[in-house]
Amino acid sequence: MVLDLKVHSHLPLVYLDTRPSHFGRLFKNGDVFWGQVLELHRDQTATITAKGIRFQARSQLPLRAGQQYRFFVQQLGEQTILRVLTPQANQTNRLLQCWQVVHRASRVLMGDLARLAAASQQQISNERSAKELQRLSRLLPVITLEPTTVLAGSWLANQLLSGGLFWEHKIWRWLVGRGAQPLFAEDLKGILLKLPQALTEFAESKERQRLAQLGREVLQLVEAQQQYNVLSRRDPGHWFWFVPARMEKDHGGVEIFVTEDKEHKKEQGDFTFKVCMRLCLSCLGSLQADIQLRSKRLSCRLLVESEEVAAWISARLVHLEKALAARGFQVGVIGCSAADLQKLPPPLSSEGMAKAEFFHTVL
Numbered sequence: 001m002v003l004d005l006k007v008h009s010h011l012p013l014v015y016l017d018t019r020p021s022h023f024g025r026l027f028k029n030g031d032v033f034w035g036q037v038l039e040l041h042r043d044q045t046a047t048i049t050a051k052g053i054r055f056q057a058r059s060q061l062p063l064r065a066g067q068q069y070r071f072f073v074q075q076l077g078e079q080t081i082l083r084v085l086t087p088q089a090n091q092t093n094r095l096l097q098c099w100q101v102v103h104r105a106s107r108v109l110m111g112d113l114a115r116l117a118a119a120s121q122q123q124i125s126n127e128r129s130a131k132e133l134q135r136l137s138r139l140l141p142v143i144t145l146e147p148t149t150v151l152a153g154s155w156l157a158n159q160l161l162s163g164g165l166f167w168e169h170k171i172w173r174w175l176v177g178r179g180a181q182p183l184f185a186e187d188l189k190g191i192l193l194k195l196p197q198a199l200t201e202f203a204e205s206k207e208r209q210r211l212a213q214l215g216r217e218v219l220q221l222v223e224a225q226q227q228y229n230v231l232s233r234r235d236p237g238h239w240f241w242f243v244p245a246r247m248e249k250d251h252g253g254v255e256i257f258v259t260e261d262k263e264h265k266k267e268q269g270d271f272t273f274k275v276c277m278r279l280c281l282s283c284l285g286s287l288q289a290d291i292q293l294r295s296k297r298l299s300c301r302l303l304v305e306s307e308e309v310a311a312w313i314s315a316r317l318v319h320l321e322k323a324l325a326a327r328g329f330q331v332g333v334i335g336c337s338a339a340d341l342q343k344l345p346p347p348l349s350s351e352g353m354a355k356a357e358f359f360h361t362v363l
Contacts, residue, residue, distance in 0.1 A: 026051050029100070031073040040065050072096065095348045098228035102242045103346075105221045106253045110244045112214045113140055119211055132198040133211075135185040143188060145245035145254060156256075159243045164189030164222040165229065192219040240348075245279065254279040257347050270295040276347050284309050286341045292332070298324055299332030303339040310338045 027033065027050075035050030045056050046063050050071070063069070072083040083096070117137040141149075143163045149155040160166070167189040173179030184190035195215040199208045225241050232238045243254040254277055261272035275291040288303040300320075304310050313336040321331045 026053065027073050029073055032070065033073075034068050034070055036068045037063050037065050094231050095228055096346075098224050098231065099240065099346055099348060101224035102221055102228075102240075103255070105217065106242060106244075106255070109218060109221055109242075109253060110144065110246050112218055113144070113244060114246065116211060116214050116218070119207075128198045132191060132195050136188075136191050136195075139186070139188060139191065143244070145243050156243065160241065162187050163241070163243070164192070165226055165241060167193075168226075189219065189222050192222065252280045255346070259347075278341075278346075284313075288339075288341055288344065295330075296328065297330040297332050300334050302336040303341060303344075304336065305338065305341055307338045310336050 033050055035048050038047045038049055038054070040046050040063065046065075047054055047056050069084050113136075116133065117140045119133050139162060143155075143159045145155050164187060167182065167187050170179060170182035170187065174181050182190065184194050192215050196212050199212050199215075221242070228240050232240065238260075239258045241256055243256065245253045256278075257276040259274050261274070272292065272294045275289070275293070277289040277291070278287070280286045285305050290301045290303070292299045302310075302313060304313065317334050317336060321334055324331050
């Protein structure tokens with residue numbers, strides 16, 4: 001069985017279009033393992049061995065016979081991707097692991113939050129438990145993207161302010177006298193940290209266990225985002241966060257990657273931000289928005305999964321251009337096209353954002 005290997009951006013990627021059954025049993029999503037190239041063939045295939053099994057791969061990578069390589073397993077939908085890790089790639093590997101935690105949980109996060117908030121409507125005899133759940137219920141519409149808030153930019157600012165990413169920073173500012181005392185009720189992580197203690201007095205043990213588990217899962221997601229942004233400080237100007245969304249019948253969210261071109265700022269004196277937003281809409285399907293803001297000049301490309309949706313959006317982009325101009329932006333290139341979004345890896349660094357095809361060819 002021959003597997004395809006390809007290269008994307010500055011990191012070597014191994015795309016496994018078909019997985020041998022042994023491979024699927026031995027290597028799971030998130031695993032890191034060593035494999036050795038046994039033999040290189042004329043048709044650009046290589047025989048690789050790892051954990052006692054052999055498989056062949058067609059490669060564009062400069063592999064060497066007899067050389068050992070370190071692989072990282074990433075499951076992306078039905079497709080398995082192996083990243084060939086190098087010492088220089090360790091930082092990206094750790095960012096990838098943090099991103100995967102968020103990505104895997106994104107489809108169930110909004111449902112978990114909604115179930116926690118719904119528990120506040122139940123007849124809960126314990127006053128403390130009811131109080132914490134009611135706080136979450138009040139905060140939820142503020143930090144999530146919903147049909148009533150999608151056209152307003154406040155959902156993004158509110159999520160950054162109260163979504164849990166800066167809970168420890170709020171505490172630090174208060175301790176050094178630079179900010180007001182942080183309130184648990186006004187921050188998602190603050191509520192989640194207090195929730196297990198409040199639930200210990202919950203009368204119904206099964207319900208307490210269920211709610212506590214939901215709370216732990218949501219807290220894990222918040223902390224994965226925090227860890228990502230702590231790690232990315234080595235890559236100045238690069239951030240990532242996830243905004244849970246409740247759009248009609250769909251639960252999901254928006255993945256947002258942001259990078260600042262600090263070299264351009266030093267040379268030209270103005271700022272440049274690049275933003276990649278990924279979300280799924282019930283009426284349009286998966287969508288990715290690649291945005292560049294240079295001073296007041298804004299350019300944007302939308303990627304969708306079908307030609308029909310791309311044509312529908314393209315016919316209405318003039319309204320977007322007018323709206324941006326009315327808000328004081330200088331409108332650059334605005335476009336929409338179809339793409340296989342499942343094959344586009346996340347831009348896990350400012351270098352990855354800079355090397356994206358869109359920013360080379362369109363802006």
